[in-house]
Amino acid sequence: MLAxxxxxxxxxxxxxIFNPNRCSIGFHPLHSSFAILFYFFLCIPKKSRLVGLGLVIHIVSDAVDCALM
Incomplete structure (x- = not known):
């Protein structure tokens, strides 16, 4: 989950490095749509499910931040 x-x-x-008015979704490489899709696929196998879940939760929280800006 720490991942x-x-x-x-x-x-x-x-x-x-930090810009409070910038949405990280789609801007940073590990927040790209390809990476996000990969994080969802990590949730499928049992061995990587917790890592994938932690990454998806992070992306969801970033998306909420973007929606509130």
Missing amino acids: GLLIDVDHLLATP
């Missing part, structure tokens, strides 16, 4: 927090490491590639 859900590790995908924020891609924020270090952005300039500036």
Whole structure:
């Protein structure tokens, strides 16, 4: 489940690193639509289900942040 927090490491590639008005969904590489689809597929096999669930929860919380901006 902690892997859900590790995908924020891609924020270090952005300039500036933190921008409160930027939506991370679709901007950062690990928040792209291809990556998000991969996270959903990780939820299917039993061995990767918790990792996938943590990543999907992270993406959902980022999407809520984007919707509230």
